Amino acid sequence: MTQLHGVAIRNVSGLLVVALALGAAPSLKHATAPVQITVKLSEWKVELSQASVAAGTVTFAITNAGSIPHGFEVEGHGIEKEIEVIQPGASDTLTLTLEPATYEVYCPVGEDSHKKLGMETHLKVVGARSSGSSGYGESAMSETHEARATVQAIRVTGGGPVIQILPGPFPFPDSAAPILKQFGDEREGLESQVKDGPYSNNVVPSAGTFSFTAWDKGAVRDSVDGLAEFTTQDGARWKLVLDRVQTKDVPHHPRFGGVILGLYYHGVTQVHTPLVPTINSAVALWAFGHLYKNDQLVTDNAMVHVMLLSRTRRDGDFALACWNCSKNKIEELQLQILPGPGEPKLAAPGGFLFLNWEKSSSRKAS
Numbered sequence: 001m002t003q004l005h006g007v008a009i010r011n012v013s014g015l016l017v018v019a020l021a022l023g024a025a026p027s028l029k030h031a032t033a034p035v036q037i038t039v040k041l042s043e044w045k046v047e048l049s050q051a052s053v054a055a056g057t058v059t060f061a062i063t064n065a066g067s068i069p070h071g072f073e074v075e076g077h078g079i080e081k082e083i084e085v086i087q088p089g090a091s092d093t094l095t096l097t098l099e100p101a102t103y104e105v106y107c108p109v110g111e112d113s114h115k116k117l118g119m120e121t122h123l124k125v126v127g128a129r130s131s132g133s134s135g136y137g138e139s140a141m142s143e144t145h146e147a148r149a150t151v152q153a154i155r156v157t158g159g160g161p162v163i164q165i166l167p168g169p170f171p172f173p174d175s176a177a178p179i180l181k182q183f184g185d186e187r188e189g190l191e192s193q194v195k196d197g198p199y200s201n202n203v204v205p206s207a208g209t210f211s212f213t214a215w216d217k218g219a220v221r222d223s224v225d226g227l228a229e230f231t232t233q234d235g236a237r238w239k240l241v242l243d244r245v246q247t248k249d250v251p252h253h254p255r256f257g258g259v260i261l262g263l264y265y266h267g268v269t270q271v272h273t274p275l276v277p278t279i280n281s282a283v284a285l286w287a288f289g290h291l292y293k294n295d296q297l298v299t300d301n302a303m304v305h306v307m308l309l310s311r312t313r314r315d316g317d318f319a320l321a322c323w324n325c326s327k328n329k330i331e332e333l334q335l336q337i338l339p340g341p342g343e344p345k346l347a348a349p350g351g352f353l354f355l356n357w358e359k360s361s362s363r364k365a366s
């Protein structure tokens with residue numbers, strides 16, 4: 001035993017000597033321990049410790065530093081590998097052998113809604129012989145940035161039955177409860193909406209028009225232009241002129257900013273409040289607007305949430321028909337108006353205005 005042990009040690013040290021002598025040779029470098037890349041997941045970012053790496057075995061050491069569960073996926077050059085979703089504060093690893101190419105690295109949670117909110121980056125894998133300088137990573141990033149800067153616009157026109165939604169209990173409290181638990185500081189405010197919030201079956205007929213155009217031009221330059229005119233249950237005539245897009249955080253909608261075209265969220269997705277069924281939206285935004293009641297200015301800072309989404313309400317009584325409505329036709333146009341920051345509640349039931357146009361349409365705009 002002792003003798004064998006001695007031989008084994010000698011052999012190992014012999015190998016070490018050879019390896020050190022040829023340390024500069026690329027082939028041996030390649031064969032050494034896998035390179036480790038540290039990955040930090042949070043709302044709504046994927047951060048890598050390096051933007052490029054030499055081809056070979058790479059171990060991703062992934063930590064969820066956010067406040068909701070996230071996943072991690074590497075895709076490109078014939079590879080598509082992901083880890084199981086990890087809870088806030090937890091870690092996991094993923095080891096892959098990567099050939100030279102640019103790989104997409106992202107969070108796949110919520111049918112890519114986390115990705116669309118920004119949880120996406122790229123990893124450039126370079127040939128083993130090249131230095132793998134960070135210059136590669138930088139150029140890959142600037143390309144992505146340019147691609148994102150492309151302006152997209154959508155024109156939405158409200159149509160079909162118009163309804164006003166009055167405060168009432170959320171119809172799917174049991175489905176929302178486990179998701180609400182993960183909302184931390186914001187949970188209390190949201191829980192009061194379970195009992196008496198804006199997503200209720202307490203619906204009355206209304207009448208009016210609403211159309212707008214929204215431009216997605218990148219983080220802080222998004223814009224919106226639109227006009228809504230409608231009559232509420234009490235006979236009041238309201239007019240809303242959309243002014244500018246809200247690009248900062250909104251209560252219960254962390255990190256929501258700008259015009260978001262195409263997103264699967266709410267409900268089970270853990271993106272924004274779960275007190276709205278899971279939906280697919282063509283466009284969603286928060287904006288500020290000028291609000292008038294019976295031709296008198298109410299505020300220049302009304303906070304407005306607009307969303308064209310998959311239908312959540314059924315024909316007839318317009319009750320919320322599904323907890324997961326993401327496969328329904330995208331034709332429900334929601335307009336939610338709240339007082340500006342620090343302003344008194346609006347003179348309407350619950351202090352808010354919430355109107356839906358149930359058969360709306362959209363088209364690309366220039």
Ligand SMILES: [Cu+2]
Nearest residue numbers: 070107109114
């Ligand atoms: Cu995520």
